[in-house]
Amino acid sequence: MSSALETRPAxxxxxxxxxxxxxxxxxxxxxxxxxxAPAGRRLRSGAARAARASVAxxxxxxxWELAPRLGWVDPVFLPPFTQVAQTFAGLVADGTLATNAxxxxxxAGAGFSIALAVGIPLGLVIGWSSRAAQYLSxxxxxxxxxxxxxxxxxxxxxLGIGESSKIAIVAFACxxxxxxxxxxxxxxxxxxxxxxxRSLGLRGTQLFRKVVLPAAVPTMFTGIRMAATGSILVLxxxxxxxxxSGLGYYITAMQFNFQISQMYAGILAIAIVGVAINGGLVxxxxxxxxxxx
Amino acid sequence: MSALAPTTSxxxxxxxxxxxxxxxxxxxxxxxxxxxxxxxxELLTVVGPSGCGKSTLLDMVAGLSTPTSGTIEVHGREIxxxxxxxxxxxxxxxxxxxxxxxxxxxxxxxxxxxxRRRRGAIAREHLDLVGLTGFESRYPHELSGGMKQRVAIARxxxxxxxxxxxxxxxxxxxxQTRESLQDELLRIWRATDKTIVFxxxxxxxxxxxxxxxxxxxxxxxxxxAVVDADLPAPDGVTDLRSTPEFVALRHRVWEAxxxxxxxxxxxxxxxxxxxxxxxxxxxxxx
Numbered sequence: 107m108s109s110a111l112e113t114r115p116a117x118x119x120x121x122x123x124x125x126x127x128x129x130x131x132x133x134x135x136x137x138x139x140x141x142x143a144p145a146g147r148r149l150r151s152g153a154a155r156a157a158r159a160s161v162a163x164x165x166x167x168x169x170w171e172l173a174p175r176l177g178w179v180d181p182v183f184l185p186p187f188t189q190v191a192q193t194f195a196g197l198v199a200d201g202t203l204a205t206n207a208x209x210x211x212x213x214a215g216a217g218f219s220i221a222l223a224v225g226i227p228l229g230l231v232i233g234w235s236s237r238a239a240q241y242l243s244x245x246x247x248x249x250x251x252x253x254x255x256x257x258x259x260x261x262x263x264x265l266g267i268g269e270s271s272k273i274a275i276v277a278f279a280c281x282x283x284x285x286x287x288x289x290x291x292x293x294x295x296x297x298x299x300x301x302x303x304r305s306l307g308l309r310g311t312q313l314f315r316k317v318v319l320p321a322a323v324p325t326m327f328t329g330i331r332m333a334a335t336g337s338i339l340v341l342x343x344x345x346x347x348x349x350x351s352g353l354g355y356y357i358t359a360m361q362f363n364f365q366i367s368q369m370y371a372g373i374l375a376i377a378i379v380g381v382a383i384n385g386g387l388v389x390x391x392x393x394x395x396x397x398x399x
Numbered sequence: 400m401s402a403l404a405p406t407t408s409x410x411x412x413x414x415x416x417x418x419x420x421x422x423x424x425x426x427x428x429x430x431x432x433x434x435x436x437x438x439x440x441e442l443l444t445v446v447g448p449s450g451c452g453k454s455t456l457l458d459m460v461a462g463l464s465t466p467t468s469g470t471i472e473v474h475g476r477e478i479x480x481x482x483x484x485x486x487x488x489x490x491x492x493x494x495x496x497x498x499x500x501x502x503x504x505x506x507x508x509x510x511x512x513x514x515r516r517r518r519g520a521i522a523r524e525h526l527d528l529v530g531l532t533g534f535e536s537r538y539p540h541e542l543s544g545g546m547k548q549r550v551a552i553a554r555x556x557x558x559x560x561x562x563x564x565x566x567x568x569x570x571x572x573x574x575q576t577r578e579s580l581q582d583e584l585l586r587i588w589r590a591t592d593k594t595i596v597f598x599x600x601x602x603x604x605x606x607x608x609x610x611x612x613x614x615x616x617x618x619x620x621x622x623x624a625v626v627d628a629d630l631p632a633p634d635g636v637t638d639l640r641s642t643p644e645f646v647a648l649r650h651r652v653w654e655a656x657x658x659x660x661x662x663x664x665x666x667x668x669x670x671x672x673x674x675x676x677x678x679x680x681x682x683x684x685x
Contacts, residue, residue, distance in 0.1 A: 298489060298491055298493045299493055299495060301463060301489075301493070302487065302489055302493035303506070304463060304481050305461045305462070305463060305481050305485070305487045306481070306483070306506060306507045306510045306558075307481050307482060307483050307507075307510040307511070308506075308510045309481075312509075312510065316495075316506070316509070317495065320495070320497045321495075321497075323497075395497075397496055397497040397498070397499075397538045397540070398496075398540070
């Protein structure tokens with residue numbers, strides 16, 4: 107960061123004891139330097155970062171606004187962004203979006219929770235025991251490579267067109283990323299940590315709880331985030347095929363009624379929901395993994 | 400340091416042999432008929448070329464594997480599995496990255512079942528012993544290599560094992576850090592009176608630290624020589640490593656090691672010449 111901190115006297119005074127590693131030397135780690143940076147500079151660099159991050163997005167919105175207005179595309183099929191935004195605001199105000207987004211979120215949340223409840227314990231078992239892996243891996247391999255939406259007709263046939271078929275397909279689609287990343291997480295635990303913990307007398311559940319599980323969390327979280335994104339994706343598709351509420355239903359319904367502005371507002375809502383879910387999970391992840399460099 | 404004749408035994412190997420099955424049949428003998436008595440409170444160093452079964456030896460003392468034949472005893476009790484009467488310090492520290500220095504030191508205490516409040520006090524005391532007061536809440540990635548190894552040493556001492564096993568603990572550190580930690584280890588050893596078995600491939604380190612230096616042969620590992628290396632304690636003024644006593648001892652260990660390696664094809668022009676010790680200071684340093 108600051109070069110002044112890295113400069114040390116090139117030649118130590120001849121009489122000084124040659125301690126290369128006095129404990130005090132580490133007292134000012136890079137992290138402290140970042141913490142000590144003046145608030146103004148931090149704010150400015152934060153603003154610069156935000157500006158860089160939003161350039162592409164703003165350019166896209168400008169293009170969206172101009173293309174229909176300049177007649178590059180038919181405004182009937184692609185209304186300008188400001189018009190969609192107005193519709194969006196109206197739909198937020200009258201509660202239409204809240205109702206549909208709520209319906210979608212409940213389904214996605216239920217399916218996602220089932221996936222966590224199934225995928226994490228199963229993944230821990232399979233990752234830890236090579237015997238279980240031998241029996242179960244081929245089975246999961248087949249299902250993992252079957253597109254979840256291909257099974258939607260099956261779920262609808264068995265569970266009907268109501269809530270349960272949609273929750274089931276979300277659960278199905280989310281289980282595999284959670285399961286596979288949990289297996290990978292447990293498998294990738296540093297053998298030295300396990301050896302050292304075993305030499306300390308930790309075994310069984312204690313070893314698992316104190317060493318294996320925390321070591322697996324970072325890898326597990328990759329799968330959990332993939333699953334959360336996937337849950338919305340699969341659900342919207344399922345709702346487009348058959349539902350009476352939800353954002354997916356709303357988008358297709360508006361398309362059929364030729365309320366194009368409303369349709370775009372629905373798509374906008376899905377994008378916002380997706381970004382919000384991912385952001386929330388990133389926060390949880392950061393909180394759980396504060397120890398990481 | 401008093402003159403040592405191991406009166407009570409800290410760690411005893413009685414004709415310990417360890418064989419591993421080899422793919423395609425047959426066995427590989429890693430250690431053969433090892434007899435060794437480490438006195439209680441002794442600091443014993445073990446040097447040997449790679450393939451002399453150092454890690455095998457360590458695993459067996461740790462209780463992570465069992466000898467094919469023979470017995471290993473800690474204070475007269477045969478080792479039957481991992482236990483808190485032995486502490487291990489690994490070369491790569493083996494700290495849990497999600498735990499602070501303090502929580503890492505507490506790990507062994509949790510396994511031992513020490514109540515929470517006592518754990519905190521013991522951990523702080525041992526971090527203080529290794530010179531890390533004020534670093535309790537640091538995560539491993541915020542510490543230097545030498546500091547991580549200090550935490551690992553504190554962790555192994557905290558649950559008060561009778562024997563401390565150190566597996567090339569300073570090999571990954573730079574030369575200056577290594578020297579300061581060597582002195583630190585000698586200080587801690589005097590302060591705690593532990594039995595320490597220190598495995599290394601550095602002859603200088605073995606001679607500097609050990610009261611006795613055990614030289615192993617490669618494949619199968621056997622004891623080639625046991626060299627008494629009871630040098631005066633470092634006083635912080637004398638450069639112990641340049642005294643004639645140190646140089647002579649280093650040469651004896653070097654000779655034992657050199658003769659021990661049948662893979663060494665280089666003809667030695669002056670087998671016991673005075674110039675020899677300056678040629679190689681460390682072996683198997685690949």
